[in-house]
Amino acid sequence: MLETAILAAFLAFCRIGACFLFLPGLGSARVPAQVRLFVAVGASLALLAHLWEAIVPHVSRQPQTMLVLIGSELLIGALIGLVARFYVLALQFIGAAMAMMMGYGMAGGGVAVEENEPQPEVATLISFSALLLLFVFDFHHAIIQALVASYRLAPVDALFNPQSALVDLSDTLSAAFFVMIRLGSPFVAYAILVNLAIGFINKLTPQIPIYFISLPFVIAGGLMLLYFGIGTFLRLFADGFFPTTIGG
Template sequence: MITDPQGTILALFLAFCRIGACVMVLPGFSSGRVPQQVRILVAVALSMAVLPVLWDVIYPKASSAAPGAYLSLVFSESLIGAMYGMMARLYTIGLQFAGTIISMSIGFSAPGGMDIIEDTSESSLISLIGFCGLMILFMLDFHHYVFRALVDSYSSIPLGGHLEMRATLISFTDTLQTTTYIMLRLASPFLLYGLLFQVSIGFINKLAPQIPVYFVSTPYLLMGGLFMFYLAIARLLTQFADAFLSVYNGH
């Protein structure tokens, strides 16, 4: 039996602020294809599941906080949850960066269409890479690691504690730096392929300037790039998924 309904609701809402803000920006859950009602229900269900575990941490401060202090808790909890979700989102956005490099290197300049995940315009190759990478992460239960880190965050960043903005910015920059290195490493074979192909075509153009080399070489560039992409896509996505925990847990 609930002896303090008001305090229970206040504690549940504080748990919802941290978890709901994380779900709001978490890859997959924050997709434009997912209805807002589904996102809210997922966040509420997770908050109700987590609240009994963290009851002794959340309830005392939620039930005894003044109105002004409670609003401050709501703001800080939402900021902490968004920070944890944004860490994972930055890594998945990096896969779109790698896909853009790959498509430019192999000469895939098809007009953009609607993205599978977001409400943005992307080429079919970038959409394919982004969707496959996110699907692999969900198959490996990456969201479980994020939610576990969110629950563990109550020990590192307790309820009512101040979020160190300097440390947060350092974590964001470190995540961006590591993600950029990983994506450049994944796209490096295609960068080398495009560079060597363009240099070779440039030499051919110098030897036979009367031949329209650009129109002749583009189909071969695209054909070789797509064949290379066919051979490398499995290994590319595997390395992308394997590096997620090292990036996320490292910050």
């Protein structure tokens, strides 16, 4: 009985731990690996009581069978985590594009919230605010509910389906980027109009370096647009998370 419980707990940890590895926020480079490990172990042990009947009947003492189940559980958990992470990666993409359109493209880059890579400060602020808003709205609870429901939709003995996983990932990626393009459309229109006006002025007065003169005004206009639109931007981002990822 003890051996069966240990194997069942390890199978639960494979799916839940793989999901937490890619989950936005918990899977961030800012969170130490020990913290992520302990959170995954704690969540696995807490959910094992609810998932006992879904996992224990499929536990086997055959090494070959257990290796196949472990690999399948790791891939299923990674799929659930990647679906949520793609939505945040799309936000980082549109945040960097918005910073470039506002005139911060050549500014000194900060550090991204999720990754150890340079990112404009405006994009970092947008990413951090959106991620904080998701935690305020308890998105991690919804992910845990999705993990519990995944044992009904994708049982342990059903194994991982690569074709279905690729379809889910491609649909999520497409829907996430469509949402982000719509959210960043005011800044796209602002960049087109401003650069068009600057180009016309530069043609009229080629002796004056219009680009360097106009850069502070471009940044000021972009900051004003961000000030008046950031509330709606974050609200629409949070509203689109569940339908695009686990709710879709």
